[in-house]
Amino acid sequence: MNITKKEYKTIAKKHEGTSKLYITLPKTFLIGGFICCIGQFFINLYSYLGLDIEKSGIMTTVTLVFLSALLTGLGLYERIAKHAGAGTLVPVTGFANAVVSPAMEFKSEGLILGTAAKMFVIAGPVIVYGILAAFIYGIIYYITGLFM
């Protein structure tokens, strides 16, 4: 078939989107919501074990990161992610997956420039912009605090 690049793009676009959204969005919602319920379970568990609300939140994050790392290692997280889209990306488990996955993939390039460096391919930007945003807020908060 003889088509220009532009024609190809419009044809490709017609076939990719639209119908997919009806399927992906409910799946995203269900899986994302389910991961948050697992989080809620751990918050309640750690509170029950006697941690205060802040500490049980921190322990829940640590637990979810651990579970996500393990599932990523076993190759299971990607399998769920295929269906869940942002449902497995937006929760903190997605952050952990973004750390572990490239670390594993680039293991062959060595422990320093492979595993350790690639760990932060996606997590790095998240930390950089998170810290920058918090820093800017910190400056504003500090300065307004001086005058109030």
Place this chain on the structure above:
Amino acid sequence: MDILLEYLKAFLVGGILCVIGQLLIDITKLTPARILVSFVVAGVILGALDIYEPVIDFAGAGATVPLTGFGNMLAKGMREAIDKDGFIGIFTGGFSACAAGVCAAIVFGFLVSIIFKKTDRTLQE
């Protein structure tokens, strides 16, 4: 009944936040990495404006588990550090707030990548 409602609220709010992420991917063609960055920064802004804390009071893990909760934690940690240590807090607040999550990701990530072999495709930029 109360506990069921708690899970329902976590499920709904968490699910909605993920759907927002998915819509951003589908409509704006943002890459997953950009979604993660946007959610954390959005969380910092919402946390700074004191908008996010009420959402956490309502939804619990539905608001803390998504990365906007991570961002909110950064803002909250920053505020607490400045209240406690003044100017130095601007430099310590961010990292001390996210210390546990980032440390866990590094340690477990390292261990897992040492133990397991890659079998599947990765999250692509």
